[in-house]
Each structure stands twice: as structure tokens, then as C-alpha cells.
Amino acid sequence: MNNSEFYIGWQPQAPERLAKHSQSIVIILFLLIAGVGTSLALLQKRFSTARFEFGQLTEVKGIYQSFPVPALKVFTGNDAFGNSSFITMPLVGYGKSGAEGVIAQLEKNYRFSFDNHEITVKGTLLYSDGKTLLQIDQHDHPLVKVREAPVYGRKATIAELGTVKLTGEVLDPKCYFGVMKPGHGKPHRDCAIRCIEGGMSPVFYVRNKNGEANYYLLLDEAGTKMNSELKDYIAEPVWLEARAVQYDDWIVLYVRRGSIRRTGGLSWFKVKDGDISCGKPNGSLE
Amino acid sequence: MSASYTAVGWNRQKKIYDWVIAGLCTAYLTLFALLTLIFNDQVTLETLIIRSTSTLAVLLLHIILAIGPLCRLNNKCLPLLYNRRHLGVTMFSMALIHGVFSLFQFHALGNVNPLVSLFISNTNYSSLPAFPFQALGFFALFIFFVMAVTSHDFWLHNLSPGIWKTLHMFVYLAYFLVVMHVMLGVIQYENNPVLVIMIFTGMAALTVLHLRAAFREHRTDSQQFSKQLEGFVCVCDVQDIENGRAKIFCIDKERIAVYRHEDRMYAIHNVCKHQGGPLGEGKIIDGCITCPWHGYQYLPQNGQSPPPFKEKVSTYDVKLIENKVWLNPIPFAEGTEREGALIKN
Ligand code: HEM
Ligand code: FES
Numbered sequence: 172m173n174n175s176e177f178y179i180g181w182q183p184q185a186p187e188r189l190a191k192h193s194q195s196i197v198i199i200l201f202l203l204i205a206g207v208g209t210s211l212a213l214l215q216k217r218f219s220t221a222r223f224e225f226g227q228l229t230e231v232k233g234i235y236q237s238f239p240v241p242a243l244k245v246f247t248g249n250d251a252f253g254n255s256s257f258i259t260m261p262l263v264g265y266g267k268s269g270a271e272g273v274i275a276q277l278e279k280n281y282r283f284s285f286d287n288h289e290i291t292v293k294g295t296l297l298y299s300d301g302k303t304l305l306q307i308d309q310h311d312h313p314l315v316k317v318r319e320a321p322v323y324g325r326k327a328t329i330a331e332l333g334t335v336k337l338t339g340e341v342l343d344p345k346c347y348f349g350v351m352k353p354g355h356g357k358p359h360r361d362c363a364i365r366c367i368e369g370g371m372s373p374v375f376y377v378r379n380k381n382g383e384a385n386y387y388l389l390l391d392e393a394g395t396k397m398n399s400e401l402k403d404y405i406a407e408p409v410w411l412e413a414r415a416v417q418y419d420d421w422i423v424l425y426v427r428r429g430s431i432r433r434t435g436g437l438s439w440f441k442v443k444d445g446d447i448s449c450g451k452p453n454g455s456l457e
Numbered sequence: 458m459s460a461s462y463t464a465v466g467w468n469r470q471k472k473i474y475d476w477v478i479a480g481l482c483t484a485y486l487t488l489f490a491l492l493t494l495i496f497n498d499q500v501t502l503e504t505l506i507i508r509s510t511s512t513l514a515v516l517l518l519h520i521i522l523a524i525g526p527l528c529r530l531n532n533k534c535l536p537l538l539y540n541r542r543h544l545g546v547t548m549f550s551m552a553l554i555h556g557v558f559s560l561f562q563f564h565a566l567g568n569v570n571p572l573v574s575l576f577i578s579n580t581n582y583s584s585l586p587a588f589p590f591q592a593l594g595f596f597a598l599f600i601f602f603v604m605a606v607t608s609h610d611f612w613l614h615n616l617s618p619g620i621w622k623t624l625h626m627f628v629y630l631a632y633f634l635v636v637m638h639v640m641l642g643v644i645q646y647e648n649n650p651v652l653v654i655m656i657f658t659g660m661a662a663l664t665v666l667h668l669r670a671a672f673r674e675h676r677t678d679s680q681q682f683s684k685q686l687e688g689f690v691c692v693c694d695v696q697d698i699e700n701g702r703a704k705i706f707c708i709d710k711e712r713i714a715v716y717r718h719e720d721r722m723y724a725i726h727n728v729c730k731h732q733g734g735p736l737g738e739g740k741i742i743d744g745c746i747t748c749p750w751h752g753y754q755y756l757p758q759n760g761q762s763p764p765p766f767k768e769k770v771s772t773y774d775v776k777l778i779e780n781k782v783w784l785n786p787i788p789f790a791e792g793t794e795r796e797g798a799l800i801k802n
Pocket of ligand 1: 505512515552642
């Protein structure tokens with residue numbers, strides 16, 4: 172820079188060569204911004220098609236069952252043999268909480284347990300990948316109707332599937348099946364921990380050998396909630412051993428005590444989506 | 458320039474600078490949002506905000522950290538430095554939007570306060586893959602916050618430039634925290650290596666720039682002056698210094714700027730009282746040595762800022778013997794009048 176080229180911001184006008192240089196810098200910065208913005212935006216992993224019908228309340232009628240997780244059995248019609256078919260819609264609460272608190276409050280008001288009673292509730296649906304859940308929030312006054320006497324008297328179709336060893340990821344179902352994108356994996360870990368600590372029923376997500384996703388409900392050996400034991404193993408690849416039992420359209424894993432362990436390592440990029448959270452299952456149910 | 462902090466005011470260059478920042482940010486956010494909505498349309502609004510602002514903040518952080526060494530390597534880049542504070546505050550605002558949205562999204566509506574949740578949800582501090590990366594982001598954001606609120610000259614004067622400078626060196630710690638926040642966070646989830654490549658490229662570029670600038674300074678600083686006479690050191694020829702300009706010499710670890718102004722040579726301490734800018738790379742404007750960084754001014758004959766300003770730097774004795782410039786590296790008290798050395802034609 173020669174003597175005439177010095178310029179300081181409070182002077183009215185920059186010398187021409189310096190102004191040109193600054194213009195080139197600005198152009199380079201715009202190109203940098205465009206390049207970085209385009210590649211980062213385009214190369215994000217695809218978001219799932221999960222839906223949370225935010226702000227939209229739907230009335231759902233079904234039989235309430237508190238086991239294995241608080242859920243509604245919703246009648247969906249008769250199959251070819253005339254048997255009624257049901258889907259199981261796990262219930263979740265508002266924000267990062269399970270549905271048990273809301274149900275317990277309602278049961279207290281009505282002074283009887285809703286288990287196996289037909290109830291009609293209004294709540295917010297969330298669904299993805301063949302699974303549907305319902306959020307019930309006490310601010311929405313969710314209970315529309317409850318039949319006092321147990322109806323149908325229907326028992327779930329239960330099938331013992333034996334012992335399984337699986338690698339997968341512990342999810343909070345509310346975020347994964349609807350509310351958040353991404354609703355699993357490392358970025359979502361803290362939130363999943365908060366949801367599961369808040370009473371949400373944990374779900375185990377496994378990809379089978381064909382790359383298809385399978386989802387399981389998790390309980391401990393004794394069939395009770397194991398939310399707090401799972402805290403350190405959420406949202407990352409873990410291995411576990413469990414007794415698998417099918418209850419209608421959900422499989423419950425009764426996790427063997429102390430069997431759960433971390434399998435994932437550090438990774439700076441993943442070759443395949445399937446390897447992200449699950450690795451290869453050691454045993455597969457389907 | 459402590460008499461008035463509005464002395465520099467909102468001049469034309471600052472306005473252009475701010476418009477460029479606004480343009481860059483708008484362009485980035487719009488592009489990111491549009492491309493995501495077109496090609497990955499299942500995104501939620503929260504994620505779009507969280508990701509566009511965070512990545513923009515990191516990009517701005519790289520630009521901010523590159524400006525210092527770029528200016529030392531090429532003084533044509535100095536206009537970038539003039540208003541770097543606004544770039545810093547913009548970067549902080551983007552990071553703040555990202556942090557606040559993340560805090561709401563991932564921690565609100567739970568069974569504990571979101572800020573508590575940030576620290577007690579994931580406590581796997583002993584595992585790298587499971588490491589609580591959000592806490593790293595929080596501490597980086599905290600550092601940026603302290604820097605943003607103390608960035609005004611008001612704080613510079615109240616904290617003293619030394620403390621202020623030390624405080625602002627924490628930006629490198631914050632940078633490291635952000636890199637780890639990304640490496641142990643979203644990168645553990647994404648399939649594509651693009652973000653990793655970008656972060657590594659950014660780190661490499663910043664390292665090379667800093668090393669090159671340091672190397673160049675080291676070269677100037679390690680210049681040896683063999684001829685000495687009664688405490689004076691022979692530094693250069695008279696014609697080596699242009700009128701209105703200076704040369705910097707490092708003697709006994711102190712950098713001294715020797716200025717030529719009209720028919721005299723003067724010497725003052727090279728370090729500007731504002732943020733330590735190199736006064737010897739400035740120029741004499743309206744009879745005052747003008748710092749190349751933000752334009753603080755000092756009179757060559759006494760190292761004092763013209764009234765009403767109160768900054769003062771040390772002065773030194775210079776003498777000319779034949780065609781040679783001789784400098785005495787023992788400083789006079791800040792603001793001491795020295796008559797300089799007369800250049801005979
Ligand atoms: C309270 C402070 C912070 C919190 C709670 C936080 C939280 C998060 C979370 C949860 C993610 C993953 C989001 C996702 O993509 O799903 C993330 C990613 C990221 N964060 Fe932060 N962060 C904080 C501060 C910062 C700061 C200060 C910076 C840098 C200026 C930063 C830069 C990034 C970047 C570049 C990513 C990767 C891109 C993205 O996924 O958004 N974060 N942060
Ligand atoms: S360092 Fe800011 S004016 Fe000198």
C-alpha cells in the first residue's frame with residue numbers, strides 16, 4: 172500500500188484501489204455464503220414423514236388398558252373371518268410427560284379404574300411408520316365419555332416369542348413418531364432422556380436384516396417400567412437381551428437385568444442410514 | 458478517545474459494513490430455508506431455525522477469526538477489521554437464536570427447568586460418543602455473550618485494555634467448544650461428511666493464516682541491529698521511510714514506530730491504546746499519527762491524542778547521523794514531548 176492508499180473508516184471515501192479490493196472481498200464472502208448454505212442445506216439427512224397434528228383435536232374411542240403401557244385399543248373393523256381387529260394406540264401426555272398422570276387424575280375424579288373400560292378421549296394424533304399415538308393433555312379436558320362397566324371383555328392376543336438379543340436404539344416415541352425432526356439419535360438425546368424421565372413409555376427401535384424398522388416396548392424382567400434404568404442408554408446404539416412377548420400389534424421386550432450395554436463408537440459420518448442407530452441386530456424377530 | 462465514545466459515530470463505512478452483514482445473513486438464511494423446504498420438505502420450523510442460525514453463526518465465526526491474521530498479512534483487508542465488532546455481535550445473535558430455540562425444543566415442557574435439564578439430562582461425560590455436546594454449546598454461547606456485551610468501547614475503558622484483550626482471547630476457547638459441540642453432536646447423526654469436511658477446512662485455514670501472520674511478525678521482531686552508539690541503535694536509512702509513514706522496529710522486545718512527518722523523524726510506542734493496533738502501520742492524517750485499525754490519533758511529537766481525547770503513548774528519542782536513523786529504545790513517560798530529529802536535505 173503506498174502513501175495515498177491508506178484509508179480509515181471515518182474518512183469520507185476510500186481510495187479507488189482499496190474500494191475495489193473491498194468489493195472483491197464482499198463478492199468472495201457472498202460466494203462463500205452461497206456455497207456453504209447450499210451444501211449444508213442439501214446434504215442434511217432426510218427428515219421422516221412423521222406427523223404431529225399440532226392444534227388439532229381428534230375424538231378417539233377405544234378400550235383403555237394400562238398394561239403393558241397406557242394405551243387405547245381402537246376397534247378398526249372385522250377381518251375376513253369376522254373377528255374384530257384393533258390397533259393399539261399408546262397414550263402420551265403434554266410436553267415431555269407420559270399419560271399416566273392425566274389418566275390417574277381422571278380416575279381419581281371418577282373414583283374407579285378405567286382399565287378395560289371403553290373411553291372416548293379427545294387428543295392430538297401423532298403417527299409415523301405404521302404406528303399411531305395419541306397425546307392427551309389435561310388442559311384440553313380430554314375425557315369425553317367413559318362407560319362404567321368394562322366392555323368387550325377382550326383380552327389381548329398374547330404370544331411368547333422367546334429370548335432375543337438385539338442391537339437398537341431406545342427412543343421416546345412422542346418425538347420419534349411425530350413431534351420432532353430428527354426425533355432420535357445424538358442431536359435428540361437430551362430431549363429423549365427428558366421425555367423418558369418424564370414418564371413416556373420407551374420404545375426400542377431396531378432395523379432388521381432387510382433394513383426394515385421394528386419397534387418394541389420396553390419393560391424390565393418383572394414387567395414394570397424401567398425408565399430410570401435406561402437413562403444412560405438412550406438415543407445411541409445399545410445391545411440388550413430380552414424375553415419377547417407379542418401383545419396384539421406391539422411386541423414387549425422384558426429386558427434381562429443388567430444386559431443392556433452400549434455398542435456405538437465415535438463416528439464422523441455414516442455410510443448407511445441403518446448403521447446409525449442400530450448396527451446389525453444379533454437376532455431378529457421378523 | 459475516552460472523552461466521547463460517540464467520536465467515531467455512524468459513518469459511511471460503518472453503514473456499508475452493516476448493510477453487507479445484513480445482506481450476507483439474509484442471503485444465507487433465505488437460501489438455507491428455501492433449499493431445505495424444497496428438497497427436504499418434511500422439516501419442522503424449529504429445526505429449520507435451529508440449523509440455519511447455527512451454521513450461519515459458525516461461518517461468521519470463521520470469518521471473524523480470519524480477519525485478524527488477514528489484516529496482518531495484507532493491510533488492504535483493514536476495512537474488514539474496522540467494524541468487526543458488529544460482525545461479532547451478529548454472530549452472537551445468531552448463536553443465541555440457535556441456543557434459545559434448542560433449549561426450548563429439547564428441554565422445555567419437561568419435569569425440570571430447561572437450564573437444569575441442559576446439565577442433568579445427559580451426564581455421560583466419560584464417553585466421547587455419548588458426550589453431552591449441548592453443554593459445550595452453552596459454555597461457548599456464554600463466552601460469546603460476555604464478549605458481545607463488553608464489546609463496546611465503554612467496557613474497553615472501564616475494564617482496561619489489558620483485561621479486555623485477555624477476555625476477548627477467550628474467543629479461541631469458544632471456537633474449540635463450538636467445534637467439539639458440532640463434532641460430538643449432530644455429526645454423530647448425519648450421514649454425510651460435508652459438515653466434517655467444512656469444519657476441518659475451516660480449522661486448517663484459520664491455523665495456516667494465524668501461523669503465517671505469526672511467522673511474518675516474528676521475522677520483523679527478530680531483526681538484529683548491530684551498530685550501537687551511546688544507547689542509540691542504528692535502524693535504517695532516512696529514505697527507507699516515506700513521508701507521513703513509519704517503519705516498525707523491535708528492540709529489547711518492544712515494538713517502536715519511527716514516523717517521518719514533514720521534515721522530522723519521530724518515534725513512539727507501536728501499540729495503540731485502544732485495542733493494541735500497530736501504530737507504525739498507520740499514516741499521518743491532519744498532522745496526527747492515525748491507527749490503522751479504528752483510526753485513533755496521536756501527535757507525533759508527544760504521543761498524545763489531540764484534545765479532548767486523553768490517550769497517551771510513550772515517546773522515544775531519534776537522531777540522524779548522516780543518512781542513518783538512530784533510535785534510543787529507552788521510553789520516555791507516556792505523552793512526553795520530544796522534538797524529533799530534523800532531516801537535512
Ligand atoms: C445454549 C447453547 C446451545 C445449545 C443448547 C445448543 C444445542 C444444539 C443442538 C440440540 C444441536 C443439534 C440440533 C439438530 O440439528 O438437531 C446443535 C447443533 C449445532 N450447534 Fe448448537 N447449541 C448451543 C450453542 C451453540 C453455539 C454457541 C454454536 C456456535 C456458534 C452452536 C453451533 C451449532 C452447530 C453448527 C450445530 C450443527 C448444525 C445443527 O444441527 O444445527 N451451538 N446445537
Ligand atoms: S486499535 Fe483501535 S484505533 Fe488503534
